[in-house]
Amino acid sequence: MLNLISILIGLVALTVGIIGLFPFIGIINWLALPIAALGAGIGVLSDSNGGRNLNIFVLILAAVRLSIGGGIL
Numbered sequence: 001m002l003n004l005i006s007i008l009i010g011l012v013a014l015t016v017g018i019i020g021l022f023p024f025i026g027i028i029n030w031l032a033l034p035i036a037a038l039g040a041g042i043g044v045l046s047d048s049n050g051g052r053n054l055n056i057f058v059l060i061l062a063a064v065r066l067s068i069g070g071g072i073l
Helices: 002-019 026-045 050-068
Strands: none
Touching: 002 026, 002 050, 026 050
């Protein structure tokens, strides 16, 4: 059950993260980071690794995009 919740949170964070990939909307990734961190935390508590891995991917995606844009762009 926790894995399903983690996957759902990860999909929301991934949607926000994909929107943040567009130019001049990169600041939205600051919103994707805590959502994905929450999902990863819930994913750690579950027996399966799918939700945790999805959220870690979103965390890396958002962090790389923020580092490329200098944290704002």
